[in-house]
Amino acid sequence: MSTSISLCTARCGVAFAILSSFAVLACSSDSSSTGPAPGSELLALPCTDALDSVYQGQTPPADWGPEMRGDVTQCAFERTISIEEMAAAFAVSDSFVDPGLSTPVYKYRIQYWTERNEGEPVLTSAALYIPETRRADPSPLVVLGHGSVGIADQCAPSLEDPSGFDKDNLPLVYTYVGDGWVAIMPDNPGLGTPGSTAWLFSVDEGHAILDATRAARKVFNDDALTAKNSLIGLSVGAHAVLSAQAAAAEYGLEGSLDSVVAMSPIWLSAGIWGALISSVGAALVDPTLMSVAMQFFVGHLAVYEGEDSRLDAFLPEKREQARELLEEACWSEITSAEQGPPSIGVNVGADLFLPAYVDEVGNCGLTDTCETELAQTWRARWVVDRPAPDTTIPIVHWTGGMDTFISPGFQKCGLDRLDAQGGVVTACVEPDSDHSGIVTKNADWVRQHLDQVLLGGDAPAPCETLDEYDAALECSLPIIPNSLDPDDP
Template sequence: MMCARIMAGAAGVVISVGVALAPPAVAGTGEAPGTVTNQVELAGRFRVDGAATAARLTYWSRGPRGPMQSTGVVYVPPGPAPAGGWPIVAYAHGTTGIADQCAFTLEPRVYYLDSLYPELLRAGYAVVISDYVGLGTPGTHPYLDGPSQARSVIDGVRAARAVAPELSTRWAVLGQSQGAQAALFTAHLGPVDAPELQLRGAAATGPPSNLDLLLPLAGPWIPRLPLEKTPAYVAMLLAGLRASAPELDVDSYLTPIGEDALRVVETECVTEANARLADVPIGAMLARSLNDPALTSAAREMMRIPTDGYTIPLFVGQGVTDMEVPPPLTAKLVAELTASGTDLETHLYPGDHLGAARAALPDAVAFLRRVLDPV
């Protein structure tokens, strides 16, 4: 391992089933962020060794333009809670897709159920996972919308504490890939958004950053790139923008191939979508340049990870052979965080997107202990 600090995320494989996208749900009186509307005890393969209880929650959160629902899962360690309650690690997952059946907690995922969650439970933390708004709930998931993903995570912690009073107000967030972006936005927004909670730190591995700077360069001239899943990622981003900001007229930027690509990602999860779109050049999807002020401004609000103003420690990890989140993009992020005086721990790992995330786990857990455990 080379010292620096970066982590990565990966999407799991899910079964593809076509679903109709419903309009966003409308919150009624008293349905504040974190309000739980449904709770189901988990059984079978969704149980985790070392968890005394496991429940799937539906709760109110906040999308790009108002209330939306999210789902998530809470795992609580066995035995009596320590003084002040079980500290919480909110896990922000990597890209699964934007179709409803792609919700992270709907499909058993071996690495997380057998390795990641048990490791966190053994360390003495309750584990809370959010699916993010629009995944398995009404509305389209706004892919890579950092603020709304962060609010899904924050409100998931609120929801977990509402059903499990033995949980502490002390918490941290751990995320990979898309979830790493969510973790960093959570670190920036959380202390002000949820002052009743004590957010202590954020660990992010393989965070997709600086993508808003690349968007103005995109147009019909872009060839097939030697990266992983890029056409599917671009299609999901544009589909999310189309749903959350219809005034941008995203369809006017698309060729017939691009329109088909958006239909693919709106009905299939990322593994299946990538299989269908892997050989489609980004340029073939675009009828004209994306360098439009309204579009680039909206993308910047969604995707630009803040590089200053953090009040809690951060951990960033990166794989040196990552072909989904290229290391140079993370290097720029780390340099800017360092220049702003952020309390930052960084690591480089000799692996790809998923391999680096797994290699980073011992360092990430050590970081969580440093920020969460009593002195």
């Protein structure tokens, strides 16, 4: 059944840019607005905080305990998103198709506590989407994992900053919320909120996803949401939902975990970021891969060794340039040849990284020869970032047949590992989709899948499996090993 939420009676017309190529009209949420925010009748919290407060620091609770995971500290209404605005997001690239939309959506921003290590609370911001017409009343919850955007604060997806918001994430969000599914997308700790964000750090990503199920239910009235949850992620966001799936039994969530959909996941050995900065990796690295390696090491050093150590892998004379590059721009700039690593004279690992990283950490990633203390330290960190799956929670894995970033051969490496570790995986392929476009081209199937697992509807027709698409496909990851052992990266 569906339910309609009355539109707000007071509207305004402030300009809000969702992408650099176009602007749309948005509702203001400042204190001058009159009347309740649309959708607020479903909420247990007033959600009248200022939008900027969602990204401000908070003092961690002195009596922190696991029961405080997902506690909401700030909540603000942002705007109503029209069907026309959502449809425009699919037109920015030929990779996408319009999946068909049926309802406007109310967007809120929230801030909540999640937990890194036991007893270590950290903040994350998130965008919460309430469709005007929901698929059911009460509604199940969809938690979305976003793709890569960069590591600067302005890159946080909930901000939709035109200089920072990557084009892939709006189509992911709008495909589902515009179809009536209540959804929340965490930015992840340190992306918008204080501190550094750690790209591809399984612990932060997975916990933020799981705690989103708690946070959403603390925002809504008790009778607004069912206990059912689905996790859907793209690229590094698919890594996040797979990390959440692996952690769910031990870390917990609010409600049940009924569906995990991983689209174009980066489920490769994190040792690749070491291998790419090695002398051998120099033959394969490009500006995008070098930028990603930089983001990986900066974020992981901040988490493991402290904020002041985040640049310690870099040559001293290059650290400030690297910091400015990564912390003052977002994905499209920091991965380009013109504004990315080559702009500061970084083309291969040795141009930026300390010799010990190029040789010891690089060769550890390349050959799994990890004899020094530094190499062993990073090997252990890489293991953490590809955890073994929960063997009781099914995974739907989607690959784009035209994906040139994480190709079908690369995806086969991750699938081999999931299968070897007992994962219950349905491996689907969308033959004419690239890395990003898959979020719209498989929309009919995934929506019907959600209807089945969350609302008790009919199952979708069987997808084309990766084995049917290419029966001879093998793991084809260059230069690094793909161990099936959970104790290896």
